[in-house]
Amino acid sequence: MDKINVDYMLAIEEPFLKVPLEQLKREARQSQKLAERETQLVTSGLADLMKKQGSLPPEEYSRTLDGLIDKLKVLKRKLEESKQEETLLINRSKQRAADLNELSDFTSATQPEFQRWSRTRLERVLIDYMLRSGNVNTAKQIMEKSNLEHFADSSLFALVMSTERELREQHSCRGALHWCAENRSALRKIQSSLEFELRLQEFIEMIRGKRNPEAIAYAKKHLITWSDTQLPRIQRAMTLLAFSPTTTCLPYKNMFDVARWDGLAHEFRMVIFRLYNLPSQPLLHLLLQTGLSALKTPACQSDDASEHNRNCPVCQTDTLGKLAEGLPLSHHSNSNLVCRITGEKMNEDNPPMRLPNGYVYSLSSLTEMSKKLGGMVKCPRSGEMFMLKDAKKLFIS
Ligand SMILES: [Zn+2]
Known part of the structure; x- marks a missing residue:
């Protein structure tokens, strides 16, 4: 273990x-x-x-x-x-x-040296998460507190964030195009069309600004060079010259859509991550998913909330459960009985008790409840009240 x-x-x-x-x-x-x-x-x-x-x-x-x-x-x-x-x-x-x-x-996970190593790792995983999500100040605080600057890729994430902001908020391709020029051979190697998409966006903006002659000159200089791989899209781009930004005609309506800027920002992030061998998801998510996949059972996915176990993180559908959505179910060679009220395991020390209505809860949860209700217990599913002494102990064979 x-x-x-x-x-x-x-x-x-x-x-x-x-x-x-x-x-x-x-x-x-x-x-x-x-x-x-x-x-x-x-x-x-x-x-x-x-x-x-x-x-x-x-x-x-x-x-x-x-x-x-x-x-x-x-x-x-x-x-x-x-x-x-x-x-x-x-x-x-x-x-x-x-x-x-x-x-x-x-040699062992309980070793104090390993615990210290794990603590540092947790901190750098949190820094990675904060930097990716733009919480730079929080990341800096953890870095400074634990002296972990050398374990953080701050400059890389700063470049990602500033270029994304420029694309999303200022609707400008300048920084992204500059980066593409510096990394052209690497981008060619992974067959990325990011630079073409950015050039196309600049071309679209010229048409939106009614600067068609400029757009035509721009296309000759920057789009035609992509004709080997992007010819149909270049042809469509040239047809866009005949449309106005208010057109309802597809696909030209989509080409004028300002949401394209968000798409470019996302594409930029994916390409730079790929070039630097960074996973698209934060390491924190990957580590959490490893743990969650070991806990996931069919009951976690049930639409009926009463099937969920309050102590199971996968059953928390708004938070950790979301991370576990695409994960496979865990393989259990032994079954565990879990109390629906407390989420605790039921075993010989905390045996399962059957109420007269057929529902089963742990002895400890029913005892706790009976102290508050003067010897009575209330079934959380049916709402019926019973005396604790009418609950029968179950034996598992
Ligand atoms: Zn669960």
Whole structure:
């Protein structure tokens, strides 16, 4: 019972390790690209200068050289910033790997060291949940209190939240398009059409603003490049030029629908999570669902609330029960009898008692009730009153 399933725990913790590594990969690739591009520019600038040697006035010569030196200085500063970020991500990866490595030393779930480890994990799972749902201040408080900044992916979630807000509230694709440009090759690899959807939205907004010539020029520049995979949608987009935003004609009415902005925000979140190997659901939900699936019985799903067990979290249909909706029923090799009044298990210490009307409750719940009702008990299902002494003890064979 107190054995730790390390393989299971490591499988569920995969994103915890992968996120900083993915960030590191991207950061390294971007700084490499930047260095290649800038040194190429400086080299060709120098080659140009060599060709013109002798034909340029000395001031012009020295101005061009100063310009090239400035370019290299900017490159140096950017590479230093990037190195700092890379060092931070390498340290973060090491700290996370060391945290998971501790699991191999634990021998029992009751060990105080494991309890401490679990406590920290619970805190980082809560931070992840808070950051995903936009409760940044609460997340910060937990991080500061427990010194867990290195276990939180704050910058990634801050980017997700600000880009989503820009899409949903300001109806602007700027930040999302900038991100797509920086991650174009990765997006191509997962065959994402997010950039096309964003471009299409900008095109739609131009038509909504009655700027059709601008929209046509925009389509030629940004939509046509997607003709290999999105031709029917580009054709439909061009037909949209003939409609006004008040049209009731489908599918053009839907293309003008402002709810498309919410769809884009959701799509952005799904794509960035996929790129960083983050699950679409918070880890808190996954962990809770693991526990809930072990408790779920057919009675939990019953429409009749009297079938529900007040101590069963799956029966709480407004809260945890919602999380358990898609989960399979648990497999029970042994049956447990549970009292409908208290939710307690009925066994030889707390035997099931049958009232004269046939309904069964636990001895402890009926005894408790009889103390308040002067020796009487009231059946919660039928409302009938009986003397406690008329309840018969049942024997389970
Ligand atoms: Zn239940």
